[in-house]
Amino acid sequence: MGRRALRKIDPELDLTGYLWRFEDLPRPWNPVSIFDRIAPLEVEVGSGKGMFLCQAAMANLQHDFLGIEIASKYARFTASRLAKLGLPNAAIVLGDALRVFAEIFPENAIDTVHIYFPDPWWKKRHWKRRIIRPSFLADLYRSLKPGGIVHFWTDVQQYFEESRALFREGGFEEKWAISELRAPSEAEGGPIPEGQPPPGYQTHFERRMRLQAVPIFKAIFQKPQQTPAESGSSAN
Template sequence: MARRAPRKPSTSLDLSRHFHLLDAVSTPWQQLALFAREAPLEVEVGSGKGLFLASAAAQTPERNFLGIEIGRKYAEAAAARLARARAENAAMLCGDGLRLFREWLPGESLAAVHVYFPDPWWKKRHKKRRVMNEGLIRDIQRTLVGGGTLHFWTDVEEYFQATLELISQVANLSGPIAVEERPAEHDLDYRTHFERRMRLHGEPVYRAQFVKPAAPAST
């Protein structure tokens, strides 16, 4: 199901605190380049219109939330949502999520990684373009702290099963832990806009969580 293009943000809305280009982010990585304070950091790969980021930032103010989206229109729309919500603990990057993990994020720097409804790339010759590939999965394990979590949801059962199998082959993550569907309490009480659309159409959603084992205590 194709996603609907977002509206262009109002030119009167200041996005300077919430919208950044990945290539403009300096290295080595520093949270303080994007946030006002250091805090446990969660990253969402493919943030779409930013519903998860805005909700999570409001519900968990003691953490920082960073989204990355390759499509500039979507990245700007998500940043606009954060700006309207005055979410001081959330920001958007526009760029390639694979590069963010590969080139910027250091080891054991993330409390959680979220990947919700990534493009399934249906055609066999295009499946190599899937974001949940071996390289990203290895980078997710590297960047998670001990006890950190990976959240993966999709509406495509084949993609779900293939990803679970790949994680079991290339990463040392405990799981999959099943995530139960809960009833929505209001019209935007969903993880993402895409989850809302799928559930309102009666379509299944496949959910799994993984945990990085804590390092053994030194003796």
């Protein structure tokens, strides 16, 4: 199943405030410069066409949502969707998530991170390009607030298992992991675990995989409320 071509963006649409280039992000980081307020911050790595970003921002106006997308055409398309909806609590960055986390976000700045279907880079010689790597996870861990959550989904089981190990090695606690053949709204029995996004399709890619009956592997990781060093000092 091929990808549908992106709809043309209205040239009259003002993307100011919705589309941010990496070079224009506030330094030092100040979310007020983007959202005009301080609120819980959720970051999506690789926003694609913006389905999750739009749905999540509409569903939770009390939180701010910042997408990061390296492909210009998708970043601009997502920004146009946000602008049409007039969402005050969502924006997207055109840039490399590795650099945004390494150079922009300070310590304890983010409440939740969403990583849905990152490129698995199938060839072994390209695995070094995968977003889930020790250096990125170290920056992600630093940027998350204590108790902060990471949602990670992929349709590649090997990548899923390797990533779970890297998260644990990086100091994260695994709170939940599952393999699903159907969307949560279609699944039988049992409540959706705490911290899980609302039922239904979260991204365009997920929708394509569901139609092809491809299993989705999901996990939730958490930065501990206390680091090992803090836990040790409090026990003394």
